[in-house]
Amino acid sequence: MPKYPLKQVLRYKFDNFMAKGGRSIFLSLVISFLILLVVIGGIRVVVYAIDSSGPEFGNKDHDQGGIWNQFYQTFNHISDPGTMAYDIGSKPWFKATAILAGIGGVVIFSALIAFITTALDQKISELKKGHSKVIEEDHTLILGWNERVVEILRELVLANESEDDACVVILSKSDKEEMDDHLKNHLPDTKSTRIVTRSGSESSLVNLDIASVQTAKSVIALASCNPSAPDDIKTGSDTIVIKTMLAVVACLPDDFEIPIVAEVFHERNRRVVQGISENVICIDANEILAKIMVQTSRSIGLSVVYSEILSFDGEAGIYIEDLEMGWKTGHQQDRKFPAA
Numbered sequence: 001m002p003k004y005p006l007k008q009v010l011r012y013k014f015d016n017f018m019a020k021g022g023r024s025i026f027l028s029l030v031i032s033f034l035i036l037l038v039v040i041g042g043i044r045v046v047v048y049a050i051d052s053s054g055p056e057f058g059n060k061d062h063d064q065g066g067i068w069n070q071f072y073q074t075f076n077h078i079s080d081p082g083t084m085a086y087d088i089g090s091k092p093w094f095k096a097t098a099i100l101a102g103i104g105g106v107v108i109f110s111a112l113i114a115f116i117t118t119a120l121d122q123k124i125s126e127l128k129k130g131h132s133k134v135i136e137e138d139h140t141l142i143l144g145w146n147e148r149v150v151e152i153l154r155e156l157v158l159a160n161e162s163e164d165d166a167c168v169v170i171l172s173k174s175d176k177e178e179m180d181d182h183l184k185n186h187l188p189d190t191k192s193t194r195i196v197t198r199s200g201s202e203s204s205l206v207n208l209d210i211a212s213v214q215t216a217k218s219v220i221a222l223a224s225c226n227p228s229a230p231d232d233i234k235t236g237s238d239t240i241v242i243k244t245m246l247a248v249v250a251c252l253p254d255d256f257e258i259p260i261v262a263e264v265f266h267e268r269n270r271r272v273v274q275g276i277s278e279n280v281i282c283i284d285a286n287e288i289l290a291k292i293m294v295q296t297s298r299s300i301g302l303s304v305v306y307s308e309i310l311s312f313d314g315e316a317g318i319y320i321e322d323l324e325m326g327w328k329t330g331h332q333q334d335r336k337f338p339a340a
Contacts (some may be wrong), residue, residue, distance in 0.1 A: 029111055219248055
């Protein structure tokens, strides 16, 4: 193994130490403060030992000699350079140490202020990125982001009007600030529903744990492109949804019963996703929309019926009741659940 110069080795170790983050920087400033205090305080002690008369303040009432007092004076000069006024009547050596301590204190505390400011900025930036864990239960988890997310959220807001504190969590690769701004502009009134956004890969086990998929009451996996996208892009979107479904099922227990809805374009990929778990339901929004458009074009007024039945808005709706087996979400029996 080649031998490196001591200076290069120390520089390497120092770089690794400082690369650890804020704690290393703060510890470095504390060590620098202590070294400066010991060095300048030691100089004052030596000067005081040579000149036993100590600082000449002109007034014996203000004469505060002694070894420990020299370190205390040095501490005052470092922490507050304004205390150098106490050494106006002292000898030149004491004035010189006071000036050195004052300059060193200005540098150290300026670096400390810069460190605190930078640490706060980094913390705020980290919070804006949305990497903290979601502490929620019985929330709806939406995986992905596309142009239909606002309509989905609008229906969920209407469905959650009867709940005092409902929550919808969105996990997407999109930037958290962009998602929040988009929702603020297109969905300003969320009534009793709180919308929490997190940035990250939808197929990552770590990010799914951050979104608390284990405590969600339902999961919606959105496609990453529009139905009008080219076929190769749709295939890529289906691949992402398949990976997301595998990750979701891996995070949940073997006997999970929460409903999972996935948006998949191709029939072959829908069969693959449905084979992952019996609780996964695959839909093709483009195909469903085409069928509804054809039916409503052949029957006048059918669009109003569909709007009333398939939407939470209005008085009508579809409810499914199973008195014996209960609903697959694991809720209590003899309870009705909306299908839309």
